[in-house]
Amino acid sequence: MPDIEFRSDMTVELVRSSAHDSDVLFAARVSTQGEQTLESAEAATEADPKRDRGLINYLMRDRHGSPFEHNSMTFYVQAPIFVFREFMRHRIASYNEESGRYRQLTPVFYVPGADRNLVQVGKPGAYDFLPGTPEQTALTAEEVRTVSTAAFESYERMLEAGVAREVARIVLPLNIYSSMYVTMNARSLMNFLSLRTKRADTHFPSFPQREIEMCAEKMEDIWAGLMPLTYQAFNANGRVAP
């Protein structure tokens, strides 16, 4: 029996990208200037950054969305399966996930960290979450660890008895970690961020589950570094995907 690992965090790494503010400008300026080269768009950006900032802001504000599609970011994500279920509802993305049929799953399980709010108040669609009592926090950690360990022991017993991986895995709970590559462009990422982060300063507040928000926050930080003007315009215009 391998050691069972419990984690309370998410992994998000950028593995490949072609995503720059100049890609947005390049695509948008074909409307008014005809054929562009990436070099001329980059040169124009260096020559007149204020104009570029203005154009990107205009595109965002007036929801001209397609110039934000000519770029690509591939992320490697490790998160529990209940997060992937929510993640993969975002159809404007490409996914490849590890297989529980073709490989034996590793015993890594999510357990809420001590800082994870546990008590739900409010109404459906707009819940707030408050810290649990020390007893609730301890109970949650204990129950998650007990059930995850028992489930993985069952899984192992079935594999040892010759049962196929695709059958044995059905006993594993949703808090087991999986891994995937996900590729998005800036437009689809903005839609994802608008729905999967909770911010006070948005036109359309969302109330995502904290664990997918932890992934979204890491993706947002990476994207902000790649496309700073687009990122600023997204925030300045209420975090609405154009």
Ligand SMILES: Cc1cc2nc3c(=O)[nH]c(=O)nc-3n(C[C@H](O)[C@H](O)[C@H](O)COP(=O)(O)OP(=O)(O)OC[C@H]3O[C@@H](n4cnc5c(N)ncnc54)[C@H](O)[C@@H]3O)c2cc1C
């Ligand atoms: C807080 C929260 C709670 C949620 N609760 C539930 C729930 O209880 N049950 C549940 O089932 N889901 C739930 N969802 C999932 C939600 O309904 C969406 O499926 C998910 O957020 C993906 O959003 P999306 O369709 O905009 O993204 P994407 O699939 O990436 O689509 C991006 C955009 O492309 C366009 N688009 C994509 N596909 C189509 C299409 N077929 N037809 C027309 N336009 C399309 C739309 O403009 C869409 O906004 C919840 C989501 C959030 C954020």
